[in-house]
Amino acid sequence: MKLTDIKNGNLSAEWAEKGYELPKFDVEAVKSKTHAEPTWVHFGAGNIFRAFPAAILNDALNSGKYDRGVIVAESFDYEIIDKAYQPYDNLSLLVCLKSTGDIEKKVIASVTESLKADYSFGADWARLVEIFQAPSLQMISFTITEKGYGVAPADLERGLTPVLAMGKVTALLYERFKAGKLPLTVQSMDNCSHNGDKVKAAVFAYASKWVEQGLVPAEFLAYVKDETKITFPWSMIDKITPRPDAKVQKMLADDGFEDNYTIVTEKHTFTAPFVNAEETQYLCIEDHYTNGRPPLELGGVLYCDRETVDKIEKMKVCTCLNPLHTAMSIYGCMLGYTLISAEMADEDLRSFIQKIGYIEAMPVVVDPGVLNPYEFIGAVINRRLPNPFMPDAPQRIATDTSQKLAIRFGETIKAYEARGLDKSNLILIPLVLAGYARYLTGLDDNCRPFEISPDPLLAELQAIVAPLKVEAGEQDFSCLKALYSRTDVFGVDLYAVGLGEKIESMAKELFAGPGAVRATLHKYVKAR
Ligand SMILES: NC(=O)c1ccc[n+]([C@@H]2O[C@H](COP(=O)([O-])OP(=O)(O)OC[C@H]3O[C@@H](n4cnc5c(N)ncnc54)[C@H](O)[C@@H]3O)[C@@H](O)[C@H]2O)c1
Ligand SMILES: O=P(O)(O)OC[C@@H](O)[C@@H](O)[C@H](O)[C@H](O)CO
Structure with missing residues (x-):
């Protein structure tokens, strides 16, 4: 045939x-x-x-x-x-x-x-x-x-x-x-x-x-x-x-x-x-x-009409699907996964995206009327991402991450700002962004090199984190200011919105040597 x-x-x-x-x-x-x-x-x-x-x-x-x-x-x-x-x-x-x-x-x-x-x-x-x-x-x-x-x-x-x-x-x-x-x-x-x-x-x-x-x-x-x-x-x-x-x-x-x-x-x-x-x-x-x-x-x-498309898109691209995809891909690549469905069987990762979606992102979603956000995210987490027959990989989703963070997370942070919501409620979204600096090192959680997915800003962003080592002990993380103040990458200057220091301190934990990615992820997800 x-x-x-x-x-x-x-x-x-x-x-x-x-x-x-x-x-x-x-x-x-x-x-x-x-x-x-x-x-x-x-x-x-x-x-x-x-x-x-x-x-x-x-x-x-x-x-x-x-x-x-x-x-x-x-x-x-x-x-x-x-x-x-x-x-x-x-x-x-x-x-x-x-x-x-x-x-x-x-x-x-x-x-x-x-x-x-x-x-x-x-x-x-x-x-x-x-x-x-x-x-x-x-x-x-x-x-x-x-x-x-x-x-x-x-x-x-x-x-x-x-x-x-x-x-x-x-x-x-x-x-x-x-x-x-x-x-x-x-x-x-x-x-x-x-x-x-x-x-x-x-x-x-x-x-x-x-x-x-x-x-x-x-x-x-x-x-x-x-x-x-x-x-x-x-x-x-x-x-x-x-x-x-x-x-x-x-x-x-x-x-x-x-x-x-x-x-x-x-x-x-x-x-x-x-x-x-x-x-x-x-x-x-x-x-x-x-x-x-x-x-x-x-x-x-x-x-x-345009207003309905706007609400549907915010629901999917900024809350119920794409941010979850990017979160699990940044961490999935570092934790050695090559299948999204396998990541969904990892309790830390499943709970990570579930809590990002329901607790941190959902408060800023406006119900588009034609699709229900809770039904939508429920289907994503319970049926679509765990589908064992789908060969989707975190490496595909991690392609061009620098182009996606502003939409997938920046919009939610902006909405918290605009509505005067309490930003201390944002914990796992900052953890995703902190994970991005660790991802850019190209070393997995065992400190072995992995292949970073293509990205137009890769060389530029990797140069920013280059001074950092994945190892225990004190080091100077001030280079991260040049990363997390990039509005072109994150949609906002994360220091200006009061999240930069929190992200930096999470990054310190993630860089603390082999196994630190898993330990830090587990700690924050469990506490949330
Ligand atoms: N794959 C999905 O699950 C999915 C779902 C919904 C939306 N999308 C959207 O569709 C896009 C493409 O996804 P895909 O699965 O077809 O990817 P793909 O890798 O199969 O194809 C990418 C396409 O974009 C073109 N392209 C890449 N860089 C370009 C550039 N700089 N200028 C012009 N064209 C360029 C490529 O030549 C190719 O035609 C995604 O970025 C996303 O916005 C994808
Ligand atoms: O296609 P991208 O590169 O914009 O993003 C990767 C995935 O998150 C995306 O392709 C999803 O699979 C898609 O948005 C689902 O509808």
Whole structure:
């Protein structure tokens, strides 16, 4: 069984016998309609895209009530397109690993083209320009990680040929402007707070600079700022999607599914012709579109107003899921874990995240109404994270931690400040942040080196903690001031909000030699 059998019409009875769900729509017809009149381009050809946005579109197509696919554009890691999309006609296999142990396998055929979003790939770039000039285009979306929204001063100076994702997107919006100021919605689906505002700020930064440099007319800036033309809605996305896993790969191989290997690209993306993910999924989107949109409600998307998205996102990204993930990943990596479900069987770690969620973060959550925060966190702690069939690893979650702490913990600290809540109630959140300094040493709790996950600020932050040793006895921890006063990393100056000294004293305990991470974690969690 190979994904390309689908195009060749070469489908054996084995597919059904082995429980593989095939597309229920005419894949070639959808492909040619989408080519002629595209409606949706997604940037970021990573795992979550295939497991979730592409899969809900596949469901919409399976319903027979919609007929357009999605075109994927990769602006950063072109190897994904060469190795995980093109050889498989852009088809992929979604393996859903339920907490009951049931496994669903579904061929996703909603991706109709895969393009490398860079000028150096002439034909692909020309096709993207053509798509952005099409009146039918309704939405562009993103899952490019938080750092993908970065705007570097050097890139702003590159004019109309920038190298960063947001610059390229702005250049494509300029093509749409020239094609008649056509409307479009720019939709982030990343785990950032107020994610629409992040894209918006980046697009405005490029457009303003280009106007200032005389590269584009002032009307272009007015166009991207005109909410009847271009909108940047907020969203909340939730579906735990680990990297492709060796056990799943073996299970597929045993089935006779031949497209079962994993690729690690030079840029460290873990990709494959298949994705493995959990069953639970939520995608809540602010319904503010200027040129219509694909009917993703057919695949379960919840459309609502901005205020509701804001509350749902705060609940998930700042309280009930992502902070727990980061807490258990920082400590999990130091304690030698490679599986999230195994960490959930560790009483200290389970209790750590439970108390962070229920006692320290929950007091600042506003009930979004459409989802209940207590039910949500209950499912995360009791069903989703302990799912023994999910191959999720703390090392995946620890990737780019410096980009996530401000959202996952800083927002809660800010809310305590804003509401005048008693910050002495914050104990385990400071312990997470103290653990980050210990994590940056790259030594586990036995003082053996472990591989720190990639992070754009890694070298810079490691240099700050470099003077510290993991050993018993007195040492000078004043270098930590340069870390914990970083508002770019923590969202607040932790000294200014009165938590810096507490974090420093916890860090002293964590650095006190082999076994200190476990002992300190146990002490604070038990006392809480
Ligand atoms: N995996 C999950 O469980 C999950 C769940 C909800 C939301 N998300 C969101 O989706 C994002 C991607 O997750 P994934 O599982 O697809 O990861 P992945 O590693 O499989 O893919 C990452 C994607 O982002 C692109 N990217 C990375 N750095 C970039 C940069 N500097 N500029 C432009 N593009 C860049 C990569 O090329 C790739 O397309 C996450 O950061 C998160 O915001 C992920
Ligand atoms: O995807 P990231 O890197 O922003 O964060 C890692 C995980 O916390 C995240 O992917 C969760 O699995 C996801 O947010 C669940 O919906």
